[in-house]
Amino acid sequence: MNNFDKYWDNIHLKYNSTYDGWLNKYINLINKNDVIIELGCGRAYCSNYLLKNNFKNITACDFSSKALDIVNKENPNLETMMLDMSLGLPFKDSSTNIIIADLCLHYFDYVTTNYIIDEIYRVLKPNGYLIARVNSANDKLHIPIGAKELEKNLFYDGQIYKKFFDKTDLNTLFKKFKICYMQEENMSRYEKTKILWEFCLRK
Numbered sequence: 001m002n003n004f005d006k007y008w009d010n011i012h013l014k015y016n017s018t019y020d021g022w023l024n025k026y027i028n029l030i031n032k033n034d035v036i037i038e039l040g041c042g043r044a045y046c047s048n049y050l051l052k053n054n055f056k057n058i059t060a061c062d063f064s065s066k067a068l069d070i071v072n073k074e075n076p077n078l079e080t081m082m083l084d085m086s087l088g089l090p091f092k093d094s095s096t097n098i099i100i101a102d103l104c105l106h107y108f109d110y111v112t113t114n115y116i117i118d119e120i121y122r123v124l125k126p127n128g129y130l131i132a133r134v135n136s137a138n139d140k141l142h143i144p145i146g147a148k149e150l151e152k153n154l155f156y157d158g159q160i161y162k163k164f165f166d167k168t169d170l171n172t173l174f175k176k177f178k179i180c181y182m183q184e185e186n187m188s189r190y191e192k193t194k195i196l197w198e199f200c201l202r203k
């Protein structure tokens with residue numbers, strides 16, 4: 001039994017962050033009645049942004065009970081769900097218009113990542129969108145110090161796994177999706193600039 005959720009409980013109790021506006025450019029793709037799921041929501045900045053823009057049908061999901069406690073307290077109008085995405089997504093086939101996954105799909109080995117992506121594909125409606133950001137393999141500053149590389153670009157520091165993606169990984173893992181946008185970007189939300197892949201994919 002791992003304790004990855006407890007690791008994240010501690011992080012969420014200690015640190016705060018902010019919404020950096022990355023989702024704004026996709027808002028026109030989303031209809032007001034769309035079913036929206038945010039995976040690995042943490043403090044749910046993305047869901048809050050959508051809630052403030054009058055999207056109603058949002059479920060913010062995470063496996064950290066502490067993160068969800070904070071979200072529920074701060075945003076009683078936002079629906080939340082505790083789930084561990086590595087165990088699958090408890091949603092029906094073709095039930096969701098939009099899945100948002102900001103900086104949460106890069107904590108798994110290749111097999112588990114592949115499984116989660118299959119689950120996302122299953123749950124999305126035809127023409128539904130996955131809008132996400134993940135670690136780039138060029139983000140050398142965020143490889144945990146002293147971590148072991150267990151498989152290509154997957155590091156383990158004794159606490160959590162961190163995976164870093166190159167373009168070939170993304171093309172392989174998301175091959176069933178149509179790419180609407182895929183770009184390597186710099187993010188300045190953290191202390192050190194982070195290099196990540198941002199993408200918007202359609203089923």
Ligand SMILES: C[S@@+](CC[C@H](N)C(=O)[O-])C[C@H]1O[C@@H](n2cnc3c(N)ncnc32)[C@H](O)[C@@H]1O
Nearest residue numbers: 008040041042062063064084085086102103104
């Ligand atoms: C770097 S944080 C990002 C949080 C939020 N999306 C943001 O950008 O502010 C990663 C999040 O993924 C969540 N997470 C990690 N592994 C998960 C899993 N197996 N199932 C569900 N959530 C998970 C963590 O609890 C954490 O909230």
